[in-house]
Amino acid sequence: MKTICVYCASSSQVKPSYFDATIRLSRILAESNLSVVYGGGSMGLMGQLADSMLEAGGQITGVIPRFMCEVEWNHTMLTELILVDTMHERKEKMAMMADAVVALPGGCGTLEELLEVITWKRLGIFTKPIVIVNLEGYFDSLVTMLNRAVDEHFMRDEHRRMWEVVETPEEVLGAIENSVNWDTNARSFAAL
Numbered sequence: 001m002k003t004i005c006v007y008c009a010s011s012s013q014v015k016p017s018y019f020d021a022t023i024r025l026s027r028i029l030a031e032s033n034l035s036v037v038y039g040g041g042s043m044g045l046m047g048q049l050a051d052s053m054l055e056a057g058g059q060i061t062g063v064i065p066r067f068m069c070e071v072e073w074n075h076t077m078l079t080e081l082i083l084v085d086t087m088h089e090r091k092e093k094m095a096m097m098a099d100a101v102v103a104l105p106g107g108c109g110t111l112e113e114l115l116e117v118i119t120w121k122r123l124g125i126f127t128k129p130i131v132i133v134n135l136e137g138y139f140d141s142l143v144t145m146l147n148r149a150v151d152e153h154f155m156r157d158e159h160r161r162m163w164e165v166v167e168t169p170e171e172v173l174g175a176i177e178n179s180v181n182w183d184t185n186a187r188s189f190a191a192l
Contacts, residue, residue, distance in 0.1 A: 005098035009106035025169035030058030040064030129179035
């Protein structure tokens with residue numbers, strides 16, 4: 001494991017505790033010699049993630065659509081910045097570079113990225129660990145909805161193993177290490 005993809009908010013108006021958790025996660029990843037790939041933004045938790053990784057001596061790569069650079073949303077001090085044409089390319093590039101995905105709290109963009117990578121895992125396109133960091137119960141409703149989808153037979157019971165849910169950044173690496181092995185054979189039981 002070398003690279004962790006982190007999904008998180010670009011909002012700077014979120015709780016200070018979310019910023020603190022982002023700093024802690026960054027330090028844990030940098031101290032473990034893990035690099036990060038993320039959406040390339042300079043604001044909110046995204047900016048904090050980049051700043052904290054760099055301050056801790058870590059490597060961080062941003063993947064961002066060109067139009068976001070045109071309005072100067074990109075972080076300018078990253079280890080590497082990869083420009084793409086579309087949001088779809090951005091998500092695919094980030095996921096394909098990753099050995100695991102970690103989701104911190106975020107808005108519709110973060111939720112969309114997380115649900116897409118879960119969908120890809122169900123189809124055997126993405127086979128790596130997915131960890132949802134449920135800070136202060138932020139993702140409670142989403143986890144409830146995912147479990148309801150299983151309970152109501154929109155997904156199989158096996159699909160509950162596609163993600164791990166933790167409450168703190170300190171639990172992330174353990175959750176990655178203990179996640180269930182997944183491979184392209186997931187396609188054989190993707191449909192009900």
